[in-house]
Amino acid sequence: MNPISTRADATILHADLDSFYASVEQRDDPSLRGRPVIVGGGIVLAASYEAKRMGVYTPMPEFAARRLCPSAVVVAPRFEAYSEASRAVFEVFHDTTPLVEGLSIDEAFLDVAGLRRIAGTPAEIAARLRAEVLRRAGLPITVGVARTKFLAKVASGVAKPDGLLVVDPGREIEFLHPLPIGRLWGVGPVTERKLHARGIHTVGEVAALGEAHLVAMLGVGSGRHLDALANNRDPRPVVTGKRRGSIGSQQALGRGRKAPDTIEALLLGIVDRVARRMRAAGRVGRTVTVRLRFDDFTRVTRSRSLAHPTSATEPIRDLALAVLRDAAPMIEQRGITLIGLSVGNLESVGDSTEQLLLPFGRKDQSGLDGVVDGLRSRFGHAALTRASLLGRRSGLEVPRLPD
DNA sequence: TCTGGGGTCCTAGGACCC
DNA sequence: TCTGGGGTCCTAGGACCC
Numbered sequence: 001m002n003p004i005s006t007r008a009d010a011t012i013l014h015a016d017l018d019s020f021y022a023s024v025e026q027r028d029d030p031s032l033r034g035r036p037v038i039v040g041g042g043i044v045l046a047a048s049y050e051a052k053r054m055g056v057y058t059p060m061p062e063f064a065a066r067r068l069c070p071s072a073v074v075v076a077p078r079f080e081a082y083s084e085a086s087r088a089v090f091e092v093f094h095d096t097t098p099l100v101e102g103l104s105i106d107e108a109f110l111d112v113a114g115l116r117r118i119a120g121t122p123a124e125i126a127a128r129l130r131a132e133v134l135r136r137a138g139l140p141i142t143v144g145v146a147r148t149k150f151l152a153k154v155a156s157g158v159a160k161p162d163g164l165l166v167v168d169p170g171r172e173i174e175f176l177h178p179l180p181i182g183r184l185w186g187v188g189p190v191t192e193r194k195l196h197a198r199g200i201h202t203v204g205e206v207a208a209l210g211e212a213h214l215v216a217m218l219g220v221g222s223g224r225h226l227d228a229l230a231n232n233r234d235p236r237p238v239v240t241g242k243r244r245g246s247i248g249s250q251q252a253l254g255r256g257r258k259a260p261d262t263i264e265a266l267l268l269g270i271v272d273r274v275a276r277r278m279r280a281a282g283r284v285g286r287t288v289t290v291r292l293r294f295d296d297f298t299r300v301t302r303s304r305s306l307a308h309p310t311s312a313t314e315p316i317r318d319l320a321l322a323v324l325r326d327a328a329p330m331i332e333q334r335g336i337t338l339i340g341l342s343v344g345n346l347e348s349v350g351d352s353t354e355q356l357l358l359p360f361g362r363k364d365q366s367g368l369d370g371v372v373d374g375l376r377s378r379f380g381h382a383a384l385t386r387a388s389l390l391g392r393r394s395g396l397e398v399p400r401l402p403d
Numbered sequence: 404t405c406t407g408g409g410g411t412c413c414t415a416g417g418a419c420c421c
Numbered sequence: 422t423c424t425g426g427g428g429t430c431c432t433a434g435g436a437c438c439c
Contacts (some may be wrong), residue, residue, distance in 0.1 A: 020439095043407055058439085064404055104410080104439050188437045201415085221413050222436085245411075252407060287431085297406075301431060
């Protein structure tokens with residue numbers, strides 16, 4: 001009998017654009033190529049590798065970066081251009097494999113298992129992916145290849161910039177255990193401090209600690225999570241079709257007193273932006289969270305939930321204002337330096353027609369005409385059109401909509 | 404070094420229901 | 422009259438990620 005290999009192949013790619021915003025600027029303005037570039041808006045949003053070599057990092061205050069790197073060209077961010085570049089890059093991802101899990105505007109996991117016959121080994125696919133991203137989007141990208149998501153991500157981090165690194169399944173521990181704990185997904189400044197205080201500096205040392213110890217130190221969630229990663233257990237599959245759970249916006253205000261009217265006006269602007277984005281995305285939500293940051297950089301959040309999900313501006317605005325007024329004494333006393341709002345508990349408009357009709361007490365199709373106006377005011381016309389289409393498709397006689 | 408804007412996930416207590 | 426345990430939702434806060 002032939003021995004059956006139980007060890008899975010390294011088929012997960014982590015693709016991560018290098019200094020994304022700065023690279024887009026260098027791509028679009030040839031005079032910036034080869035020079036230190038900082039994309040800044042108060043803080044450093046991105047720095048080219050030329051700037052990083054001088055010690056510039058994200059999110060360093062802009063003035064500090066200028067002092068550190070006087071020869072740097074500082075450019076204002078162009079978020080539209082970055083979204084467009086991201087779209088082009090994700091097109092390449094999707095042309096490579098249907099199994100794409102986006103993590104942010106500039107990185108994604110790709111599962112290329114099963115593509116060997118038609119597309120070659122994962123290393124070959126990764127090399128081609130890098131070349132294609134450069135050709136079609138004009139951007140450098142680093143790819144890590146491994147058996148698990150975590151190892152693939154670490155690999156791309158190690159290979160940066162403009163690199164490709166495959167972690168051979170036979171050498172995973174050898175690769176993983178010497179790494180500093182900061183490389184572990186979920187270890188930020190706080191956890192790092194706690195571990196350093198106990199003399200733990202490498203992933204191998206975390207692995208040796210044992211789950212019980214980690215749980216006692218960091219809580220059940222983080223403890224188990226870190227124990228698993230450090231011991232090279234990461235069974236998470238690449239998941240497609242994930243949707244956001246919240247949509248929000250915020251604005252830093254700088255120090256100094258602001259009149260209550262000014263703060264309200266800012267919040268209204270934010271509500272408007274968020275509601276607009278929700279409608280554009282075809283999402284409705286129920287939980288409205290107002291976020292405040294004070295002069296001393298402490299933060300609070302205050303949230304309330306609506307009875308029914310919505311993407312209409314008015315109910316969100318009313319609730320947000322009520323929450324803000326409750327917080328007025330706090331703001332008066334502590335000074336405000338940031339205001340933000342997000343809407344969570346998101347659902348997709350059109351997930352089910354019933355969900356749309358439920359708030360109106362209509363589970364069947366009798367007398368639907370009368371609810372059209374109500375639906376429009378609640379969800380907006382575009383969402384209603386989609387719902388109507390879906391309703392018809394699922395056999396409901398949803399009334400035709402006036403234009 | 405004094406800190407932007409977009410998110411995710413986890414924890415924990417209290418209300419409420421069965 | 423005094424009392425369980427489980428499940429779910431809501432709210433607040435914290436850590437983390439890019």
